[in-house]
Amino acid sequence: MSFDGTLSVSEGIATIEVKGELDASTAPRFHDLVDQAAEQGAVRLEIDARHLGFLASAGLRSLVFARQKMGDEVRIAVIGATEPVSRTIRLAGFDHSIELIDA
């Protein structure tokens, strides 16, 4: 499964850009990036999902993990998700705890 993730941190905002496909075979790499972002003590986590073509439950688990690691005051947003990806996030009810922007 093709997946590529990069983390950048600037002015307290951690951004993870995810490209390709997130399922059980690739989610561990996303999970590791979330873990690193959490350790940076960012006040906001943005997940740039414009180039995320597929999202399975293993990727959602990493979002739960992000929500649990980052502390309640940290806002988490998923930006630019395609229609099927944002539908999955909504179906799981994650849009109550994670902002969906431009989706």
Added chain:
Amino acid sequence: MSFDGTLSVSEGIATIEVKGELDASTAPRFHDLVDQAAEQGAVRLEIDARHLGFLASAGLRSLVFARQKMGDEVRIAVIGATEPVSRTIRLAGFDHSIELIDA
């Protein structure tokens, strides 16, 4: 975790000798032996557990697998299990479907 398993088949009886410790780190090897035993078309499966020092749920799963693969007419027995090993098998209720001999 140390584990050693050997399969031998003779006159329709498949015998798997298990030595060492069976947990999630070693159960896949036991599972593979059970799979091979099932493919031999044996009429009876004997698991020689005299030298099995530890049995966790992952090992029990392989027994369930054996029970499901071997067909109802095949009898499965665990022989010579030590006290804590046979206690675990009984606690899980497996002694209704698998014979415990010399345990």
Added chain:
Amino acid sequence: MMAIDSGAASAEHTAGQERCKARCAGQPLAAKAASGLRIPADLDSLDLVARFVLELGRQGRLSDSQTYRLRLAADELATNIVMHGYRGASGGICVDGGVEADRVWVRFHDDAPAFDPRTGMKAPDLEVPLGERSVGGLGVFLALTAVDSFDYELVAGRNVSILAIHRSEHG
């Protein structure tokens, strides 16, 4: 009905595919069975499952959204067979599928312990905030809600699941 040739999906698994055809042949679907592939029970195989389903969706002229849903369900089901079914033991998963007038279907056979995926379903508790929610049960939930039908049967000790998407335009 159209049969899918999985030859393109994986050169490495040719031997496995032969075995799959032989073993699947005994249990034809009510409708005609299509050719399929046999993949090892590890997460790397998810890629082969995806390619197989994407090709099936193309041949069945499903919409992008329908194909996505079929692939999502197939990915979740295959993941569970690997992670919860075989758990590191070596084993195979047999995947086949076909296009019929009114539906496109994908079928999985596996030899892991019996498990009916429909019993693993837990709808997410939308009232519980994510920070407190435990994370099990989402995979089966997504798989079951993604497809139009999800059937499971234990056939001669093997788990057999069939996922289908209804075609809107009949071919």
Added chain:
Amino acid sequence: MMAIDSGAASAEHTAGQERCKARCAGQPLAAKAASGLRIPADLDSLDLVARFVLELGRQGRLSDSQTYRLRLAADELATNIVMHGYRGASGGICVDGGVEADRVWVRFHDDAPAFDPRTGMKAPDLEVPLGERSVGGLGVFLALTAVDSFDYELVAGRNVSILAIHRSEHG
């Protein structure tokens, strides 16, 4: 109370152990905390868990059967953290333990998604023959029934479980 030095358990994980002490130090048990080890979240680590618990049982002068039960629960819990908690993501599990007058305890910390093992418990349905039984839930069941007490808490986003065996002879 006796502290367990886990130095013997693993030379490779020395760096991890340092980090563990530092991170665990913030959350002392009501009783005094003992030193511990930090292990990577993979199945190979089960061996280190076993060695740690066997040594603890020896120092706590538990009977063979008591030590076996503590080890069984620890093995099942660690397995679940690896298989269901981290699922292939890299991560650590922090294990410490201690001997007190009336009990021997082992504690696990992990950073996987929150999960209270006590909610995963399903007692096996003894009425259903094995051939038809689905196989989930045995690990938590064995762990919970093996020990004399099993506590879980979510502390600052980390899963913390404490398993204990009561000592019959007070030290």
